[in-house]
Amino acid sequence: MGDKLLEIKNLITSFRIGDHYYAAVDNVSLTVNKNEVLGIVGESGSGKSALAFSVMGLHTKAKIEGSILFNGKDIVSLPKSELNGLRGDDMSMIFQDPLTALNPLMEIGAQISETLILHRPQMSLKERKDHVIELLNMVGIPRPEYVYEQFPHELSGGMRQRVIIAIAIANRPELLIADEPTTALDVTIQAQILDLVRKLKSEMGSGVILITHDLGVVAEMADRVAVMYAGQVVEIADVQTLFNNPKHPYTRSLLNSVPAEGQDKLHVIQGIVPALQNLPREGCRFAERIPWIESNTHEKDPVLHEISPGHFVRCTCYKHFYFPEEPKEAKVYGNTRG
Amino acid sequence: MEMNNMNMSSQQDSAKSPSGLKILWRELVRDKLALVSLILLILIIVFVYGVSFIMDEKEIVKVDLFAIHEPPSEEFILGTDYGGRDVFGQLIIGTRNSLSIGFIVTLLSGMIGITFGLIAGFFGGHIDNVLMRILDFFQVLPFIMLVIVFVSIVPNYTILAFSLIFTAFSWMGIARLIRSKALQEKELDYVQASRTLGTSNFKIIFREVMPNISSLIIVTLTLNLASNIGLESGLSFLGFGFPESTPSLGTLLSYATNPQTLEHRWWIWVPAAVMILVLMLAVRNVGEALRRATDARQRRG
Amino acid sequence: MWKFIVRRLIITFPQLIVLSIIIFLMAQAMPGDALTGLVDPNIDRAAIEEQREKLGLNDPWHIKYVDWISGIFQGDLGQSFRYKMEVTELVEQRMINTFWLSVATLIFTYIIAVPLGIISGRYNDTLLDSSITGYTYIGFATPLFIFALVMLWIFGYQLQWFPTGGSVAPGTEPGTIDYVMSKINHLLLPALSIALIQTVSTVQYLRSEIVDTKQRDFVITARAKGASESRVYNRHILRNSLLPIAAFFGYEITMLITGTIFVEQIFSFPGMGQLFIESVLQRDFSVVNAVVLLFGAAAILGALISDIILSVVDPRIRIK
């Protein structure tokens, strides 16, 4: 294991709906090391974006409990001014929707410069402009001097996403959080953007949290992967293990539901992702979606079990899980290596 | 993330009651101020229409030179005006008239505006372009001046003529609103789906699109009702509203342009002013509460 | 941007022409014509008819329209039948009065609207916001003429802080400081009356713009850059929310016209609005037409100006 850059301990992020608080992120503990890509996978409503926003301190109305240690310092309780010193400098974020994440009334140059003004006030005007142009070059924008004076509406989606990346890497952050960075983009543009993120990461040696619902993107990008379901991490492993030897029923179901070579029928996960206020708060949260698995195989209060070094799985039901389409025996013995 | 949060709560809300109108009603009842306003409004309407039914309007508007400018007394609850006419009676009948004209104009201009807006928005393109140029023009005109001029040049001036003139210049606001909403709506797949299923344009506009903007229509009509009551009394105040023989709240207020009346004979104009204020506030409260109910972002948690 | 402005101008001309046609037709529908008030009733009919022919009053309507419109371009708005003078002359002083009243009103409107709107939007759902929203509620529900009457009653008659009528104290010499001060003094109460009512729509508009902008994604981007809350507001939210206010200017002008008609009447302020009401009541139609034409043109130009301002400040229109 490398150096710990970010350590999230027992994080609970809750939102108020009506008179109650509901935890969208429910007791999540994760670490991100330097020069490592941690992929966080989950469907909508899994709490993955809420987790990212918690790390960046971007929730304005959520209740946050637990601790987030960044380079050993807890940033949950940090005063706003100190947090602002970190954001955009030591840690930064790439957003999902390049169409709305840029200020429509500000020139591209000014939007990138802003983050330099905030964190490197000693820079002269000229230095700053040179640096911005260099950044635009780095993220692969042609004719940077020209783009510097353009407005967001004049750029394509892929170009805007590059600008957002330029903003994020302007101060060479130690931690880069990418929240569905390619979801809104075409597949060829996606390949380019992922390539860019990969290149920048290895140049800067930053830790990266890559949040996505796309298993293919994670398989390509991540070193380690955390799978989230209903606000909890249900499985963590290095990327090879997770894709080649997945354990948790949810992970396995998810992997079987995307089309792959030689697959005749896709696996269908029964039921729906419950809404935040209807989340099961006791027992295995995935239990109701695998009703054919006997209920006594679930733990009462499921915890993460380390089944091999670095490979954690929540609940004990994974030992007994099989797909209903397949003969029960074959799978139970064939896949349980423990 | 905040947005996410909101979506969740609005999903929950809509899951409970299927129809938009029911949501509107529930929000309205939950909003204390709006509920009080609504009850007050209903009381005023029932009272005014009820009392004016048993009142002798001819008697009230008859000039009585022996009872000029009498302060409130047992005979005249709110005194008399410069013609010796009973102010209380005029207030009741004036309120009734103002409300009636408010309803008529709101409905007429609403019908024109909604149809105009739906057609412009749904068909878009050239039709929309032409209709919007017409609307732009109407909207930029100094509405009140044109109404005044038309009122003054119409021979055989009646309440009907007044409502028609008023309507002719007050359908634009709702038309613009409905049009922009219809533009958004028609892009939604359910409209496209109806087209592929062989449903006619007329049916799509009035059976598919219109129910989906019904809450917007109700909100706008309510708010328009308030402003139409205000505008009618304003016009009557200037002397271009109801014909002279018809009592109106604005007419009572116009007596206050006489400094003597303004300073010393409060009973003539203050009740009318209060009545207009109460009516407009009450109607607006109801309208704003309805608006909040339709606007998910402003919905109270 | 230039294309936008030119296209906008091209829309404006037909608007002005249609306005003039409507007014012209209105004038045709009005009883009497230019001769009605001028001619001695004892002159025999044939002579009147001759006179009519000479003046072109029997021409077809489109020729009369062309005559009328070319007259307007030469500054000829006709004769006032009541004052027996050129309408242009009659209107001139009134127009100056109304102009200054409008300027004062606009200044008050924005002085009130901008801070209230910003506070209300930034601290939405606080007590401060509720009280500002409460004010807009009442403002929306109060007809201007009632409010103006009450203002006149309280500050004019009861407290006697302000004059109750006219545009200048009688006897003051034009050009002196006293004259200017008296003019301003006469403006304040009517202008404030309109502004306090008219401003509520701007306050509400600004508030909802800010509340909307606050939830936009680029604001989150700005926070993620490490910008302080005040910077987020000043650099991102306010700039983006104030811009649509420019688009509101045209609407403001149209509202102002309605405002002056009521307020000038109530405060006996000798401006265009009062002239308009007087002339309608006295059926002095050449004056009525002139005033409607001027106000209508002002409203059309106000809308034009606000669109041009918007096109200049909004890069999405400016650069295309």
Added chain:
Amino acid sequence: MAILEVEDLKIYFPIKAGIFNRTVDHIKAVDGVSFAIEEGKTYGLVGESGSGKTTTGRGIIGLEHITAGSVKFNGKDITNKKKKTKAISRDIQMIFQDPYSSLNPRKRVRDIIAEPLRNYENLTKQEEKKRVQELLELVGLSPESILKYPHEFSGGQRQRIGIARAIALKPKLIIADEPVSALDVSVQAQVLNFMQDIQKELGLTYLFISHDLGIVKHMCDDIAIMYKGRYVEQGTKEEIFNHPQHIYTKRLVSAIPDIDPSNREKLFQFRQEVQEEYDESYNEYFDSEGLAYSLKPISETHLVALPEKG
């Protein structure tokens, strides 16, 4: 015999500009597209945003005005809306992308599914109700849900309601426009499986429009790749994925993320090579306007847009 034949389809949108807002140019959303679909097959139309794939589908069903070319259904020309008989209209139906907006939120499930029945068939109330219930059962929803409103269902269930509506008239051809791209991964599987099931059951033909090559590979028999309104390549699934000929297709195929992390380095390498080839040979494959050439057959089923010289 082909159930649908599209000949040189062109759909242009006017670009209005200048002071008088006159049409100065056209966006060639669909620019000379020809293809045919065999009955009972699934034909995939793939492209990135702005490629014209959706416009093609909407043009065929009559939601867009066709500028030129012809569309034939079972040999009958249906290019012009007026020539399209009611009988043909009911044979072509559409499934929409967004299950949230494609169902009118103010209508009950019964009225939603009955809408096509009311337009084309004269059923009594009882018959209609029975048909709607049958359809609901067919798509795996309980017949009791006829009184519910769309928001009471999940995304996948709504999409199935949309499908029930589309198959109510027993159509022959269904145009599916990105039917699963608005859904979560686990729900996608549900809808895709279901579409395959009813295809077998009702003998449907699909025109399957999607940007997701993985899903297209799973669903389709024949695939066409579109770029800027033109076809760049058409062939069987096998030909497109294993032997792509056009550089654009190669690039698109290489950009698909692989779910196996051990292939990672190989894939980067491959993608790099394809990108280099793309940059080098761009001018060979595209004309001076950056558009694809017309299709040339390289085998019986495989067509590639190559320049004249071959």
